[in-house]
Amino acid sequence: MNLRLYRTGLVKLGALSTTISGYEFGAGLDILADVGIEAVEIACGGFQQDLTYGDPAALLASCKAFSAWKDEFARRDLEVCALSIHGEPLAAEPTVAQAYLEEFENACRLAERAGIRKLTLLAGLPPGSSQDTTPCWICTAFPPSSQSVLDWQWNERVLP
Numbered sequence: 001m002n003l004r005l006y007r008t009g010l011v012k013l014g015a016l017s018t019t020i021s022g023y024e025f026g027a028g029l030d031i032l033a034d035v036g037i038e039a040v041e042i043a044c045g046g047f048q049q050d051l052t053y054g055d056p057a058a059l060l061a062s063c064k065a066f067s068a069w070k071d072e073f074a075r076r077d078l079e080v081c082a083l084s085i086h087g088e089p090l091a092a093e094p095t096v097a098q099a100y101l102e103e104f105e106n107a108c109r110l111a112e113r114a115g116i117r118k119l120t121l122l123a124g125l126p127p128g129s130s131q132d133t134t135p136c137w138i139c140t141a142f143p144p145s146s147q148s149v150l151d152w153q154w155n156e157r158v159l160p
Contacts, residue, residue: 046087
């Protein structure tokens with residue numbers, strides 16, 4: 001990192017909330033603030049199942065909980081810079097993809113309510129065909145026999 005940019009305030013030092021997973025909410029935020037972290041990306045679904053630092057469903061269900069959540073970050077001068085929801089919307093198993101969609105929609109609602117303009121996402125891996133359940137990603141049309149899989153993945157799974 002260019003430390004001159006950091007010192008001018010153009011760059012903030014940040015962390016993902018999974019780095020403090022296992023700590024109670026306030027204690028974890030204290031740790032981040034104590035080491036000079038200024039911005040926190042909150043893990044709120046998908047593969048990141050520890051929702052200690054931001055459970056979208058709970059925060060959307062209660063104005064009091066949402067307000068207290070925002071206050072805890074503000075009290076420590078920590079910015080919530082993004083919500084992280086790394087999951088599998090392209091999973092072969094429909095229930096996995098649907099569960100992710102619900103988590104994603106809740107994260108979008110929370111971001112809107114909190115004024116957070118960034119979400120970090122993963123797409124997961126699609127299967128190789130409509131009958132396949134094994135995640136795979138064809139990234140090149142070589143050998144030529146992989147072209148049909150590549151076409152199916154993009155045109156039938158990713159783009160729709």
